[in-house]
Amino acid sequence: MTLGDWYFAACALVAVLGAFVTVSNPNPIRGAMGLLTMIVSIAGLFLALHAQFLAAIQLIVYAGAIVVLFLFVIMLLGPSSQTPRDSRGRFARVTGGTLFGAFFAGAGFLVLRGAKWAALPPPDADFGGIDRFGQVLFSKGVVPFELSSALLMIAVVGAVAIARGKQAMHGMPGTKEQADSHEEKRT
Amino acid sequence: MTGIGNYVVLSGVLFAIGGVGFLVRRNVLVALMSIEVMLNAVNLLLVAFNRARPDALTGQMFAFFIIAAEAAEVAVGLAIVLSLFRIKRTVRSDEADLLRN
Numbered sequence A: 001m002t003l004g005d006w007y008f009a010a011c012a013l014v015a016v017l018g019a020f021v022t023v024s025n026p027n028p029i030r031g032a033m034g035l036l037t038m039i040v041s042i043a044g045l046f047l048a049l050h051a052q053f054l055a056a057i058q059l060i061v062y063a064g065a066i067v068v069l070f071l072f073v074i075m076l077l078g079p080s081s082q083t084p085r086d087s088r089g090r091f092a093r094v095t096g097g098t099l100f101g102a103f104f105a106g107a108g109f110l111v112l113r114g115a116k117w118a119a120l121p122p123p124d125a126d127f128g129g130i131d132r133f134g135q136v137l138f139s140k141g142v143v144p145f146e147l148s149s150a151l152l153m154i155a156v157v158g159a160v161a162i163a164r165g166k167q168a169m170h171g172m173p174g175t176k177e178q179a180d181s182h183e184e185k186r187t
Numbered sequence B: 001m002t003g004i005g006n007y008v009v010l011s012g013v014l015f016a017i018g019g020v021g022f023l024v025r026r027n028v029l030v031a032l033m034s035i036e037v038m039l040n041a042v043n044l045l046l047v048a049f050n051r052a053r054p055d056a057l058t059g060q061m062f063a064f065f066i067i068a069a070e071a072a073e074v075a076v077g078l079a080i081v082l083s084l085f086r087i088k089r090t091v092r093s094d095e096a097d098l099l100r101n
Helices: A005-024 A028-049 A052-081 A090-114 A130-139 A142-164 A178-184 B002-024 B028-052 B058-088
Strands: none
Touching: A005 A028, A005 B028, A028 A052, A028 B002, A028 B028, A052 A130, A052 B002, A052 B028, A052 B058, A090 A130, A090 B002, A130 A178, A130 B058, B002 B028, B028 B058
C-alpha cells in the first residue's frame, strides 16, 4: 500500500465511525460531534480527489455554519433535545431500516462486481482549483448560481417567519396593536 | 490501490448508515443529521466521478449546488423543529400529529 492508500483508509474509517456515532448516539450533541468528524474527514477525501476548492467550501459551510447551527438549536432546546427511549412503533422502524440496509447491501454487491479499482492518472494542474472552478461556475452554471442565491434568501426569510411564530408578530412595527400602544402612550 | 471503486463503496456505506438512521431514529434533530450524512455521501460520489472524468468540472459544480441547497434546508428544518417544540414541547417526530384528527 502506498501513502495515498493509507490516507484514504484512515479518512474512510474516520468518516464511517463519525456517521455511525451521528445516527446511533442518544445524545444529539455527541451526534453533532460525530457529524463534524465525518465532515472533516470527507473534506480530507476531497483533497485526495484534487477538489481543493470544494474541500475549503466543505469546511467553511458544513463545519463552520451547519454544525454550529445544529449545536445552537440543541443548546437552545436544552435537555429536552434528548428524547426518552421507548419501543412504540419499533417493529415498523426496524423493518424499514432492515429493508433499506438489505437493498443497499444488494446494490453494494453489484458495485463490487463492476467497479474499477485501478489508480487514476493524475489530472491537470489546475483541476479543482478555484480559478477553473470559477470559470465553469460563471459560464455553464451561472443560471443555477443566481437561482441558488434566491433560494437562500427565501429560505432565510421563511426560517425567520416559521421560528418567530404567531406570538412574536404582535408588537411588530406596522401592526394594529403597535399603533394602539403608541396611541395609549401619547394620551 | 485507491481507484474509483473505493470511493463508490465508501459513499454507499455512508449513505446506507444515514438512511437507516433516518428511518430508525425518532429524534427530529438526529433525523436531520442523518439527512446530512446522506447528502455528504452523495457529494463524495459526485466529486469522485468527476475525478474519474477530469475533462469537465460538472460533478464538482453539482456538489457545490448541493452544499448551497443543504444550507437552506438546514435553516428551514431547524426552524420547523423549533416551531414543533414550541407547540408540543418535544422533538419526537411521531408527536407531530396536528393534522391527524
